[in-house]
Amino acid sequence: MSNPNTGTPLVELRDISIAFGGIKAVDHVSVDLYPGEVVGLLGHNGAGKSTLIKCLSGAYQKDAGQILINGHEVEIDDPRDARAHNIETIYQTLALADNLDAASNLFLGRELVNSFGFVDETRMEAETRKIMGRLNPNFQKFNVPVSALSGGQRQSVAIARAVYFNAKILIMDEPTAALGPHETQMVAELIQELKAQGLGIFLIEHDIHSVMKLCDRAVVMKNGQRVGCVNVGDVTDDDILGMIIMGKKPPQAY
Amino acid sequence: MSDTPHSPQTNSKTESAFGRFLRATEIDPRLLGMLGALLLIWVGFHAYGALVLGEGSFLTPRNLWNLSVQTASIGIMATGMVLVIITRNIDLSVGSIVGVVGMYAGLLQVEWLPPVLGLGHPAIWILAVVFGIALGAVIGALQGTLIAYLAIPSFIVTLGGLMLWRGMAFLASSGRTISPVDSTFALLGGGPYGAIGATGSWIVCALAAAGVIWMMIRGRAARKLHGFALRPIWAEYFVGGLSCGVIIIATLVVNAYPWPKGILKDYYAKLGQEVPEGAFIAHGFAYPVLIMALVVLAMTVLMTRTRFGRYVFAIGGNPEAAALSGINTRAMTVKIFMLMGALAGVAAVIASARLNSATNALGDLDELMVIAAAVVGGTSLAGGVGTIYGAIIGALVLVSLQTGMVLIGFGDGSYRKIVIGLALVLAVYLDIIYRKRIK
Ligand SMILES: Nc1ncnc2c1ncn2[C@@H]1O[C@H](COP(=O)(O)OP(=O)(O)O)[C@@H](O)[C@H]1O
Ligand SMILES: [Mg+2]
Numbered sequence: 170m171s172n173p174n175t176g177t178p179l180v181e182l183r184d185i186s187i188a189f190g191g192i193k194a195v196d197h198v199s200v201d202l203y204p205g206e207v208v209g210l211l212g213h214n215g216a217g218k219s220t221l222i223k224c225l226s227g228a229y230q231k232d233a234g235q236i237l238i239n240g241h242e243v244e245i246d247d248p249r250d251a252r253a254h255n256i257e258t259i260y261q262t263l264a265l266a267d268n269l270d271a272a273s274n275l276f277l278g279r280e281l282v283n284s285f286g287f288v289d290e291t292r293m294e295a296e297t298r299k300i301m302g303r304l305n306p307n308f309q310k311f312n313v314p315v316s317a318l319s320g321g322q323r324q325s326v327a328i329a330r331a332v333y334f335n336a337k338i339l340i341m342d343e344p345t346a347a348l349g350p351h352e353t354q355m356v357a358e359l360i361q362e363l364k365a366q367g368l369g370i371f372l373i374e375h376d377i378h379s380v381m382k383l384c385d386r387a388v389v390m391k392n393g394q395r396v397g398c399v400n401v402g403d404v405t406d407d408d409i410l411g412m413i414i415m416g417k418k419p420p421q422a423y
Numbered sequence: 424m425s426d427t428p429h430s431p432q433t434n435s436k437t438e439s440a441f442g443r444f445l446r447a448t449e450i451d452p453r454l455l456g457m458l459g460a461l462l463l464i465w466v467g468f469h470a471y472g473a474l475v476l477g478e479g480s481f482l483t484p485r486n487l488w489n490l491s492v493q494t495a496s497i498g499i500m501a502t503g504m505v506l507v508i509i510t511r512n513i514d515l516s517v518g519s520i521v522g523v524v525g526m527y528a529g530l531l532q533v534e535w536l537p538p539v540l541g542l543g544h545p546a547i548w549i550l551a552v553v554f555g556i557a558l559g560a561v562i563g564a565l566q567g568t569l570i571a572y573l574a575i576p577s578f579i580v581t582l583g584g585l586m587l588w589r590g591m592a593f594l595a596s597s598g599r600t601i602s603p604v605d606s607t608f609a610l611l612g613g614g615p616y617g618a619i620g621a622t623g624s625w626i627v628c629a630l631a632a633a634g635v636i637w638m639m640i641r642g643r644a645a646r647k648l649h650g651f652a653l654r655p656i657w658a659e660y661f662v663g664g665l666s667c668g669v670i671i672i673a674t675l676v677v678n679a680y681p682w683p684k685g686i687l688k689d690y691y692a693k694l695g696q697e698v699p700e701g702a703f704i705a706h707g708f709a710y711p712v713l714i715m716a717l718v719v720l721a722m723t724v725l726m727t728r729t730r731f732g733r734y735v736f737a738i739g740g741n742p743e744a745a746a747l748s749g750i751n752t753r754a755m756t757v758k759i760f761m762l763m764g765a766l767a768g769v770a771a772v773i774a775s776a777r778l779n780s781a782t783n784a785l786g787d788l789d790e791l792m793v794i795a796a797a798v799v800g801g802t803s804l805a806g807g808v809g810t811i812y813g814a815i816i817g818a819l820v821l822v823s824l825q826t827g828m829v830l831i832g833f834g835d836g837s838y839r840k841i842v843i844g845l846a847l848v849l850a851v852y853l854d855i856i857y858r859k860r861i862k
Contacts, residue, residue, distance in 0.1 A: 228747055249749040264747045268740035268807035269733075277737055278748035280730050287728040295649040 171423050172386070173400055174203040177240040179369040180338055185224055185234035194220040196393040197234075202338070202369040207360060209384035209401070210373045211413055217393040218373045219261055222340045225371075226258040227251035238338075249278075257336035261343050261373070263327040267316035271308075272297040274315055275330045300329045304359065305352070320347030328356065332363070339363060339370045345379070357383060377406045389413055397422035447658040453801050453857060457816045460850075464820060468827035480830055484680035488706055491677070492613040492777070494815075494822045495711035496521070496770035497789065501796035501814035502722040503766035506759045508797055509739040511806035512570065512577035514760065516584030517767045517793055520562050521786025522592040524771035528555035529601035529781025532608055548608035556768040562588065563764020564757055571756035585790065593783055602780030612777030613709035615686040621678045624707035628674040631716075632667040639663050678705040711773045715815075718769065723811045735759065739807035795843065796821050799850040820846065 178201040187195045195217045202208050210218045223229040225236060227248040235242055238254050245251050251258070265274050272293040281296070283289045294311055301308045305325040315323055324347045331339055341360075345353040360370060360383050374380050380387055381401060389396040389412040397418045399409065408419040445452055465481055473479030480486055500517050507514045532551040540547060566584055570577045603609070610617035619627070639659060646653055654662075682690070682704045691698045708716075726732035737745040738752050746752050770789070775781045800817025802809030824846055828839045 226747075247749065248747050252749055258747075260747060262743070264741070264744040266737040266740035266744050266807075269736060273733060273737075277733070277745070278750050280733055282730070287724075288730060288733060291645040291649050291651065294651065 181237040183235040209387035212390035216390040255337035257331035258340040498818035503763040504797040505809040516581040518786040518789035519588035520767040521771040523588040525775040525785040526592040559768025560765035564761040567757035567760025571753035618706040618709040621705040
């Protein structure tokens with residue numbers, strides 16, 4: 170079995186390595202992602218999933234390896250570079266400024282300004298109301314700091330921030346961790362909708378059922394290394410769990 | 424807590440009338456608390472004077488005018504300290520920056536420029552002001568760079584600065600006092616000639632009131648455009664009326680404080696006239712107070728209407744999130760300390776102009792008053808929270824305590840220190856209680 174996609178990948182991470190002190194958090198890992206595809210990144214806590222995607226989102230600088238976008242090698246030195254390549258990230262920690270309201274967080278670093286260059290608060294709130302109306306119609310707390318929101322509401326603000334700016338590449342690091350079943354279902358529908366729009370999505374997810382339902386391919390990591398990659402349609406959930414738990418590669422993996 | 428539709432009227436059943444009032448007017452209860460404390464202090468000092476000493480002298484045009492002038496340099500620096508503290512830093516060096524800037528600006532206008540340009544040349548005061556602000560900014564940027572790029576804690580860098588700049592100030596003049604400063608420069612410190620008079624003050628009053636009303640109308644129009652909930656119209660009138668009322672009362676007060684006899688004589692003598700019967704020339708707003716007002720306006724716009732201000736709050740709330748949002752947090756730190764330094768430069772200009780000299784003690788211990796003013800004004804040392812108007816009210820509270828103690832005969836420095844020390848701790852304690860209660 171091999172990668173069913175052909176043509177130029179949207180993203181190609183080649184041989185990425187990064188170490189903290191003596192710990193090789195990511196050790197020569199390669200992953201690719203095609204438009205309209207959802208690639209799951211799986212593995213135990215500490216496997217290096219978040220660290221790998223942070224090299225793509227600009228939060229960390231890789232020690233070695235290459236990042237290619239649409240076949241061209243790019244340098245991503247900070248989060249601004251990633252945003253410039255239409256890469257949006259929902260971090261595991263959500264990365265919200267707790268003292269600011271939803272609109273300020275959604276537009277953080279990309280505030281809407283009026284013709285005088287001043288921040289246009291009302292327009293930002295209006296836009297935030299629009300997108301939240303689409304993602305989480307129950308959300309009404311627009312004028313309080315996000316510290317006053319529930320875990321699920323905070324998560325929806327972080328998701329809205331990633332979705333609002335027309336990403337081509339979306340990184341979702343455990344996006345449903347703080348959500349109840351209903352909200353989790355809404356995120357699943359959102360992922361399918363974005364996929365249909367042609368976005369490429371890296372999805373870090375622990376729930377194997379969600380992986381089987383949402384992902385086209387799954388890449389498993391263990392101790393910073395790549396165990397293998399499978400086409401989700403070709404394997405059972407036990408095959409994937411075997412890869413995660415024991416690092417055992419089923420015959421279909423590549 | 425469940426989601427509730429945004430409307431100023433929610434929970435009206437369980438809310439007190441006062442709570443409803445605050446919600447409708449969107450007045451921050453802490454602002455009311457601070458203003459209440461300030462009024463209490465003012466009335467307290469006045470009442471003590473009236474009852475115990477037989478003469479209340481606090482709530483007089485003369486004292487309030489002096490209070491406004493005395494607050495200027497601390498208040499101006501406190502607005503900058505708000506940004507420093509919001510981003511979880513501290514600047515202990517501002518008093519010493521005042522000292523070194525005052526000294527070099529003094530040397531420039533008294534010893535270096537006059538031989539070149541001629542004594543009293545009109546460019547001298549401008550050059551001295553520009554130089555002073557620039558020197559403060561450079562010192563601030565230098566400290567900010569050490570903090571941001573070498574990751575030395577701000578407490579240490581500015582503690583070093585506290586000693587270093589004070590030492591530099593002494594060395595610059597070998598310990599001499601530089602005076603008198605340029606006569607135009609001296610006006611920036613206030614005094615009878617350093618104020619804009621009655622007519623000018625009414626013009627300022629009209630401009631300020633018009634500005635308030637214009638901003639309220641624009642804000643309401645913008646919310647209407649997007650279909651957001653509006654404040655009830657009575658609340659708009661109340662807030663607008665209150666703001667304009669405060670501006671008008673301040674104008675009436677400064678215009679009720681006349682020039683003293685000696686100045687009147689001097690003034691009319693220059694015109695070649697006798698002092699007319701019943702002559703009354705009002706001080707009006709002093710230049711340093713107008714400078715403070717401009718600084719407050721600019722800093723408020725900066726903090727509430729610009730990206731820079733957003734980033735200051737974001738860095739204070741979650742530095743990591745700010746960096747992940749593409750904010751260059753290091754460059755921001757340098758800019759914030761540079762701004763703080765520049766404001767210390769402005770304060771140095773005002774303080775040396777007011778003294779009509781640059782001394783070694785200029786700005787001594789100002790850092791403590793400035794930090795205390797920001798904190799009393801509601802800036803949280805945990806970061807992420809603070810307002811410019813709060814810092815100004817904080818400065819007013821502290822300077823009121825200081826001058827009020829003198830006025831009622833406790834002028835001895837030790838009483839003042841005790842009272843201000845207690846006030847600082849009490850203010851922070853009240854703030855902690857308030858924050859717990861709203862949680
Ligand atoms: N900033 C950092 N400093 C030091 N070690 C780190 C840092 N970030 C991640 N690590 C380490 O890298 C390894 C991988 O972590 P992470 O990528 O968060 O794993 P995962 O997301 O798969 O649970 C862990 O051993 C973690 O301790
Ligand atoms: Mg992780």
